[in-house]
Amino acid sequence: MWSISGLAILLPGTCAFNTEICLTAACSRWTQIDLYLCRLGNAIKMIEIRSIQNEIEFNDMLYQRWLVLRAPLGMPRGTEKDKYEDNAFHAIALWDRQIVGSARLRPLSEDLGSIAYVAILPEFQNQGIGTQLVQKLIAIAAEQNLKTLRVMARTNVMNFYNRLGFIAEGEPFDYLDLSHIFLYYKLPAALQLVTD
Ligand SMILES: CC(C)(COP(=O)(O)OP(=O)(O)OC[C@H]1O[C@@H](n2cnc3c(N)ncnc32)[C@H](O)[C@@H]1OP(=O)(O)O)[C@@H](O)C(=O)NCCC(=O)NCCS
Structure with a gap:
């Protein structure tokens, strides 16, 4: 497994399907794309980690989320989303323009955020992609x-x-x-200072 640290491409323009409420829009007019190399079988794949950029990607992401988190439980389409989607930041992992992973961050209060729906397609699991997505949300x-x-x-x-x-x-x-459990992550003070 390889990671290219510090390699990023910055693109100008709109950064999310709903710029009014997207956390990305609130923090920056730039969309950052992180590139991540992982090994799948004998091949090395370039994975793109970034926010969703339009409504088509949003709907594709919901389908990918359903495939991983709800279809295996026999639950129908629609059960993969909730009323908080618009007030959230959605990170996706793309390989060859296909969404292979996704995860969501939303604020619960001024200090507390919620990470949810972390989902990696089965054939892409255990290659570090989930880790990259959660680190992006952090x-x-x-x-x-x-x-x-x-x-x-x-x-x-x-x-x-x-x-x-x-x-x-x-x-x-x-x-x-x-069976579920709540877990908490304290953001390091240093990480918070970098953004001050
Ligand atoms: C759980 C999940 C998000 C992890 O993402 P990932 O890209 O596969 O994980 P990474 O490669 O970044 O990290 C690997 C580590 O995650 C854990 N992990 C990954 N898949 C796991 C699984 N199916 N069961 C238990 N642990 C798992 C392991 O601790 C592994 O560490 P190890 O190499 O020491 O065994 C992903 O496997 C997934 O989508 N699983 C199905 C859906 C799910 O359970 N989502 C989480 C809902 S809370």
């Missing part, structure tokens, strides 16, 4: 001066969040017939 949260992030995670993937610095709090509970 960077956006720092730009928004959020102090803490919360995720409601399936307990079977708690390790994934632990490795990123999230710490479980409270007891597991059932949601969609799956």
Whole structure:
């Protein structure tokens, strides 16, 4: 697995399907694209990590989210979204113009943000893409001066969040017939200072 740190392409222009309420729009007029190399089988693939840029991508992202998080539970299309989508920042991972991963950040209060719907297509899992997406959301949260992030995670993937610095709090509970738990991430003071 390889990561190209510090390599980014900056593009001018609109940065999200809904510029009025998108966190990206609030923080910058630039859309940053991070490029990430990962190995899939014998091939090395270039993965693009960035925010969604239009409504078509938003709908494609919902479909990809449904494929990973709801279809395996036998749940119909539409169950993959909630009323908070417009008030959120959506990060996607693209390979060959296909959305292979996605994750969402939204503010719960001035200090607290929520990460949700972290979803990587099965054939792209365990290649570091989920890590890249969550790190992207952490960077956006720092730009928004959020102090803490919360995720409601399936307990079977708690390790994934632990490795990123999230710490479980409270007891597991059932949601969609799956065991879940809340985990919290304290944004390092240094990360917050960089954006001041
Ligand atoms: C969980 C998920 C988001 C992780 O993304 P990813 O790109 O596969 O993970 P990364 O390659 O960045 O990180 C790998 C680490 O994540 C964890 N992980 C990844 N997939 C996992 C799985 N299916 N079960 C348990 N842990 C898993 C492991 O700790 C792994 O570390 P290891 O190499 O020491 O075993 C992704 O596998 C996924 O979408 N899974 C299905 C949907 C899901 O459960 N989403 C989370 C909802 S809370």
